[in-house]
Amino acid sequence: MSYLRIATEEAYGPAELFDLYRELLPDTDDIGFRSLMGHYLTSDADRPRFVRSRLQDLGETRLSEMDATGIHHAVLALTSPGTQVLEDKHAREMATLANERIAEAVRKYPSRFSGLAAVGFEDIPSAVDELERAVTKLGLKGLICNSHIKGHYLDEPRFRPLLEAAEALDVPVYLHPNTPPNDMIRPMYEAGIDGAIFGFGVETATHLLRIITSGVFDRFPRLKLVVGHLGEALPYWFYRLDYMHAGQVASKRYEAIKPLELKVSEYFRRNIWLTTSGMPWAPTIMYAREVVGPDRVMYAMDYPYEYVPEEVRMQDELPLNPEELKEFFQDNAIRVFGLDEAVLKGQESGR
Template sequence: MTDTSPLTTGGEIGYLRIATEEAYGPPELFDLYRKLLETTDDIGFRSLMGHYLTSDAERPRFVRDRLQDAGEKRLSEMDAAGVDHAVLALTSPGTQVLADDDAREIATITNDRIAEATATYPARFSGLAAVGFGDVPAAVKELDRAVSSLGLKGLICNSHIKGHYLDEARFFPLLEALESLGVPLYLHPNTPNNDMIKPLYEAGLDGAIFGFGLETAMHLLRMITAGVFDRFPRLKVVVGHLGEALPYWLYRLDYMHAGQVKANRYEAIKPLELKISEYFRRNIWLTTSGMPWAPTIMYAREVVGADRVMYAMDYPYEYVPDEVRMQDALPLEPAELKQFYQDIAIEVFGLDEAVLTGG
């Protein structure tokens, strides 16, 4: 029988529910997106934002309204779902589709607004920094400001940057800054770029149903196989949706990568210090955003480690309080549920437990 009792906050159940992939966007961003829709040839952007910014269907209206709120409306819906704390981050596709000047401006606005929300509601919100990835020196500077001065807890990257990926050497100063600051990168989905999206778009599979995960999984794999985590061994990466299906592939990825190295088949494939699967146990954490199903959560915990899988809701794109009940009902001991909902997030994002608990 499904539990229909009210979900509560405050930790009386033995843990705080910390949601770690919760989207936000300032109104200025959506003004720029509306202008961009008039001129862009980016198929994925037109598909994603053309829907969420123009459709009158119930779900896109809900999403675009809630994305812009970092106050009482969001808090009331967190309360109704029993979510104690949300890690806010700039919604996809973030700054990645914007011109450099606009990207820098939106990143600054977003970071200031999220910082204001966290200062107003410190027990309820923390946040990740946004940057304009096209101007890497400016991005490094803004990341440092956001973390060191504003108190933000990491960096959001909404996957590809106009078809470019973080394994490219020009982005290494930003990865070096993340490692030096000791904060994580959250690698969040985006629609695939024009070079890979067409067969997905034709089938209606370009978005969250499949294309998001496909594109983001490829991005993370590129980072691993390019040796990014050998160059930056202390870099922390968080990826949602239970790792975009990659945990299911780990044996095959290890096996095939070893064969490619031995055959010297591709210039891009070089020996690594670890197996692909081992980077998941050293550098990568997964969240359950949009993936509340017990069999998949338990499988991910088994193959990457229980200390690598934490809770997320994916608000407002997926706001289903019953999914919280599904995860409360995981076959875990109370201490394991506390680790899953609370402790891992505190450790990875460097949250202040005393602030969260009012201590």
């Protein structure tokens, strides 16, 4: 191909993290965590067994399956729910462990892997220190946030130092889905639609919209945020979001809704990038490119939760010219994550 396929939402989970999750499962009152990890860590069905084994691999198995689908490079990040269901001490320890493991894989296979940093979100000074260490010392390329932190969201003032650090380091925050918190999940859980089929998107779209409407991007205008699944359906709502937000500002109905410097939709063209993880369908990709701009949409597979080789071919066959395909698969990711093109194209084979 005339371009490298860079997959930008690829999950990793150390065995030690899964051991902690198993300890939590019997006593947790978190419906979403019990639904998600109770399935993936205890079911003997083919899919959860595949996901369990692949999440823990940072070597030959992952690389061989990347090769089989033509994926040249993967941006690795700690799987959902990450550190965000753990107590503070364990959250900090697991973030450090995951960052070290990912950095080790990057050093071993520099043309094949890069990675995002995890942090423990409840201790913000420690989280800032770990993000700075992971970026400046370990060479990681951003921050993974597996959406809500025990029902709390990044628009809350206590998280501002972490967002300020990401902006100062010029690295993106990747807002990855999580199951909804208990206040949101019950109707979806009762219907069996709380996970990837629907609940993930509802929860993460809510988080992203809170970030926008609270003025986070006015406070941090150079902050970069990446979100998967083509923006969790929010691009389809642009007209309504802009119209209704303006009406709410004028009516002063909600204390939380204040005037913004831009329209809601315009932040997607300044601060937000979308990936195609789990959304390989050409009509939705082309629509997203039209409304947010082709420089804002990039490829992702969502391995190992989504490992469908056919989906790569589907995106190779998008109605785009070679230069547009190169931008979609390669160039946008290089720009957003600050990847080194010379390293990506180096002689090191990663095997």
